[in-house]
Amino acid sequence: MADLAIDPAxxxxxxxxxxxxxxxxxxxxxxxxxxxxxxxxxVCLSHDPRxxxxxxxxxxxxxxxxxxxLHPDFEVPYSVCVVELDEGxxxxxxxxxxxxxxxxxxxxxxxxxxxxxxxxxxxEDR
Amino acid sequence: MSPAVISGLGFSEIxxxxxxxxxxLAVDASASALDDAGLDRTDIDGLLVAxxxxxxxxxxxxxxxxxxxxxxxxxxxxxxxHGASAAQIIEVATLAVQAGMATHVxxxxxxxxxxxxxxxxxxxxxxxxxxxxPGWEATHGLFGAHAxxxxxxxxxxxxxxxxxxxxxAVAVSxxxxxxxxxxxxxxxxxxxEDHARSPWIVEPFRRYDCAFPVNGGIAVVVSDAEAAKDxxxxxxxxxxxxxxxxxxxxxxxxxxxxRTSAGTAGREALAxxxxxxxxxxVCEVYDCxxxxxxxxxxxxxFCPKGExxxxxxxxxxxxxxxxxxxxxxxQLSGYYLQGMTPISEAIVQLRGDGGDRQVPGADVxxxxxxxxxxxxxxxxxxxxxxAGG
Numbered sequence: 001m002a003d004l005a006i007d008p009a010x011x012x013x014x015x016x017x018x019x020x021x022x023x024x025x026x027x028x029x030x031x032x033x034x035x036x037x038x039x040x041x042x043v044c045l046s047h048d049p050r051x052x053x054x055x056x057x058x059x060x061x062x063x064x065x066x067x068x069x070l071h072p073d074f075e076v077p078y079s080v081c082v083v084e085l086d087e088g089x090x091x092x093x094x095x096x097x098x099x100x101x102x103x104x105x106x107x108x109x110x111x112x113x114x115x116x117x118x119x120x121x122x123x124e125d126r
Numbered sequence: 127m128s129p130a131v132i133s134g135l136g137f138s139e140i141x142x143x144x145x146x147x148x149x150x151l152a153v154d155a156s157a158s159a160l161d162d163a164g165l166d167r168t169d170i171d172g173l174l175v176a177x178x179x180x181x182x183x184x185x186x187x188x189x190x191x192x193x194x195x196x197x198x199x200x201x202x203x204x205x206x207x208h209g210a211s212a213a214q215i216i217e218v219a220t221l222a223v224q225a226g227m228a229t230h231v232x233x234x235x236x237x238x239x240x241x242x243x244x245x246x247x248x249x250x251x252x253x254x255x256x257x258x259x260p261g262w263e264a265t266h267g268l269f270g271a272h273a274x275x276x277x278x279x280x281x282x283x284x285x286x287x288x289x290x291x292x293x294x295a296v297a298v299s300x301x302x303x304x305x306x307x308x309x310x311x312x313x314x315x316x317x318x319e320d321h322a323r324s325p326w327i328v329e330p331f332r333r334y335d336c337a338f339p340v341n342g343g344i345a346v347v348v349s350d351a352e353a354a355k356d357x358x359x360x361x362x363x364x365x366x367x368x369x370x371x372x373x374x375x376x377x378x379x380x381x382x383x384x385r386t387s388a389g390t391a392g393r394e395a396l397a398x399x400x401x402x403x404x405x406x407x408v409c410e411v412y413d414c415x416x417x418x419x420x421x422x423x424x425x426x427x428f429c430p431k432g433e434x435x436x437x438x439x440x441x442x443x444x445x446x447x448x449x450x451x452x453x454x455x456x457q458l459s460g461y462y463l464q465g466m467t468p469i470s471e472a473i474v475q476l477r478g479d480g481g482d483r484q485v486p487g488a489d490v491x492x493x494x495x496x497x498x499x500x501x502x503x504x505x506x507x508x509x510x511x512x513a514g515g
Binding site for chain 1: 257258259260261262263264265266267268269270273276277278280281284325326327328329330373375376377378379380383
């Protein structure tokens with residue numbers, strides 16, 4: 001598995017992931033949620049986001065099915081999704097328990113991650 | 127203020143095998159452009175360079191002045207604007223010439239994606255950051271620009287009903303045009319069935335939805351029109367240019383995957399040139415993937431939003447079509463040298479040098495370059511006559 005280059009400022013995010021929780025950078029000044037980034041809110045330019053756990057609900061924004069092997073750690077076929085969380089941010093993740101042929105844009109999903117990456121979601125019937 | 131013209135165009139060898147560094151290819155392209163213009167190195171007083179991220183700045187950066195043995199310059203920049211930078215160096219050269227900063231500006235781009243031991247397909251398997259967590263994409267197996275564009279293409283398919291057959295129509299059209307371009311790296315005829323049979327790389331893209339990486343360099347000389355009057359080639363006028371940029375906030379509400387700033391860039395460029403979309407004879411786009419031709423034509427306004435798929439399937443971009451597009455085979459079948467692919471083909475067409483692929487009466491070319499993942503757009507309007515002429 002490729003190595004993450006963890007920014008020390010993002011360490012709490014990865015520590016929480018190891019516990020199965022997805023933290024978002026929440027800007028109390030304007031109420032915006034983002035994935036960890038530069039630490040500056042692009043809406044109000046505040047530099048003081050605080051960590052807040054995502055509710056875990058989202059929908060599939062887009063997805064791919066890799067058919068040609070590009071890396072020895074990833075056996076094809078495998079799918080990669082971008083999930084739009086209900087809080088707003090879009091995150092690259094895996095959808096488990098769903099065959100690539102059955103993935104649809106707009107499909108409701110819920111966080112189902114374990115102690116290791118990749119970040120996983122499961123289909124949710126809402 | 128004297129208008130700026132393109133007085134020279136030069137190519138290095140363009141190949142899918144290793145022949146040397148990007149710096150060396152840039153030297154060959156530069157020498158070819160100077161020869162084409164009938165200029166000597168001592169005539170050059172401005173140098174602008176651009177390159178892909180795989181090329182080190184030490185090879186093709188501001189030090190390229192020394193590599194090329196140039197004397198004192200009045201303008202020298204290494205511009206980093208992702209894929210759009212080739213068009214941006216033409217813009218900067220034009221502005222500099224118009225402002226009197228320089229008389230003959232050499233604009234150079236080169237790339238050497240395909241390495242000594244790197245097969246062509248693997249050359250594109252770089253991770254493209256989707257967010258701001260370093261390594262996150264690779265950890266999830268999200269490799270390649272084709273993945274980033276594929277995610278965008280999927281949105282268009284779902285929102286507008288665009289199909290893989292529509293993508294195929296773009297690929298087949300590009301191949302038809304490539305058949306008339308001796309520099310194109312793939313020229314054998316292709317059908318829609320060939321496209322449909324080509325293997326999936328990453329759904330929704332098949333092999334023939336993706337450009338082939340190549341090694342090569344292209345150089346353009348932008349000159350003061352008065353100073354270029356007696357040069358070897360008929361001038362091509364830089365009549366207009368415009369940019370449009372949108373950041374992808376990776377957040378709900380952002381739709382640049384299906385609605386890009388190519389529209390803004392195109393409108394600005396045509397307005398500067400005092401021309402209409404209906405005046406455009408050839409359109410040269412940055413077709414790194416078939417989808418980008420479809421969305422770019424929509425955003426430029428050649429067809430309504432969402433109708434790009436049927437528009438290309440109806441033959442509008444083919445030889446003899448309503449708007450001949452990517453007339454050298456584009457990046458898909460011609461050669462992938464970022465923005466220099468559409469720019470060079472526009473110059474070829476306006477000079478009437480297109481041979482078997484020449485579009486009759488091509489006097490106005492709209493060039494649409496892009497960079498990032500659909501973030502950065504730069505359009506040029508190139509013409510055979512001076513604005514208002």
